[in-house]
Amino acid sequence: MLEAQIHVTLKRSVLDPQGDTVKSALATLGFPAVEDCRVGKFLVLRLTERDPARAKRQVEEMCRKLLANPVIEDYVFQIHEVSE
Amino acid sequence: MKFGVLIFPGTWSHQDFGHVFRDVLKVDWGYVWHKDTSVAGYGCLILPGGFAHGDYLRCGAIARFSPIMDAVIQFARDGGPVMGSCNGFQILCEAGLLPGALLRNDSLQYRCRWVHIRAESTETPFTRTVRKGQALKIPISHGEGRYSADPGMLARLRANDQVIFRYSTPDGAITDEANPNGALENIAGICNESRNILGLMPHPERASETLLGSEDGRLLFDSVLDHLVGVR
Numbered sequence: 001m002l003e004a005q006i007h008v009t010l011k012r013s014v015l016d017p018q019g020d021t022v023k024s025a026l027a028t029l030g031f032p033a034v035e036d037c038r039v040g041k042f043l044v045l046r047l048t049e050r051d052p053a054r055a056k057r058q059v060e061e062m063c064r065k066l067l068a069n070p071v072i073e074d075y076v077f078q079i080h081e082v083s084e
Numbered sequence: 085m086k087f088g089v090l091i092f093p094g095t096w097s098h099q100d101f102g103h104v105f106r107d108v109l110k111v112d113w114g115y116v117w118h119k120d121t122s123v124a125g126y127g128c129l130i131l132p133g134g135f136a137h138g139d140y141l142r143c144g145a146i147a148r149f150s151p152i153m154d155a156v157i158q159f160a161r162d163g164g165p166v167m168g169s170c171n172g173f174q175i176l177c178e179a180g181l182l183p184g185a186l187l188r189n190d191s192l193q194y195r196c197r198w199v200h201i202r203a204e205s206t207e208t209p210f211t212r213t214v215r216k217g218q219a220l221k222i223p224i225s226h227g228e229g230r231y232s233a234d235p236g237m238l239a240r241l242r243a244n245d246q247v248i249f250r251y252s253t254p255d256g257a258i259t260d261e262a263n264p265n266g267a268l269e270n271i272a273g274i275c276n277e278s279r280n281i282l283g284l285m286p287h288p289e290r291a292s293e294t295l296l297g298s299e300d301g302r303l304l305f306d307s308v309l310d311h312l313v314g315v316r
Contacts, residue, residue: 010187014187015230015266017188017190017192066141066149069142069145069178071177071234071237
């Protein structure tokens with residue numbers, strides 16, 4: 001079975017106050033080495049599609065149409081085989 | 085002329101709009117359920133605030149696929165006046181009917197309070213009885229109202245006079261202090277290029293009678309009534 005792992009993050013040009021807050025919390029905790037933090041979403045889809053090329057096209061379309069908003073977000077995904 | 089007030093699962097401001105139409109303006113109106121597929125008979129559509137479909141994934145992202153949205157999009161393409169307030173504005177952006185997106189407030193906090201918004205353009209069905217430059221006192225109530233658009237979109241909004249409201253001081257000055265959510269250029273409301281669709285974060289339905297502290301929001305409804313009489 002194929003599984004898609006999708007990361008959706010705010011575009012670099014978009015201010016991420018949540019990421020900034022996490023970064024300053026990490027600094028307060030004693031981790032000043034964090035230069036930047038961006039908070040995003042991680043989605044895992046198990047697919048009934050067995051052909052990797054077709055699965056890739058479908059996930060691409062899912063990201064464009066629903067899972068990410070192209071105005072503010074970027075996405076990357078990987079598709080790999082998992083046991084049923 | 086009949087107002088149609090859309091209800092999605094999780095919408096919460098529909099009764100406030102209903103109250104304004106029934107008890108304050110005393111006009112014809114009705115609810116439209118998100119699984120309906122027709123808006124026949126309505127002269128103006130309202131997408132109220134709330135948390136449609138739980139705001140899951142992103143605010144408005146799921147609502148745009150509700151069955152009623154095809155009819156809303158067709159109604160808007162035919163020039164029908166459509167107003168989205170708060171979550172309704174978010175849905176209109178996700179549906180591609182308005183440009184840009186609404187992000188988490190820069191404070192990361194939910195903001196529920198009175199604000200002033202300055203009318204930047206009166207050239208929409210919802211602002212024709214508003215004076216250009218007039219600062220309206222209307223409340224906001226949202227956690228994700230930071231308007232965002234890329235530089236190309238912003239340039240087009242400016243060039244086409246599509247910015248309708250900006251957060252301002254009571255006397256109409258545009259300042260950082262008056263901006264409750266970090267919105268780009270204090271933008272509180274915009275319209276589409278054809279000018280018949282208005283999206284705004286504030287809640288005009290909560291400011292339509294003096295008992296509630298302001299009736300400035302009523303100007304938007306009076307405007308669209310005036311507009312539709314003119315159309316007929």
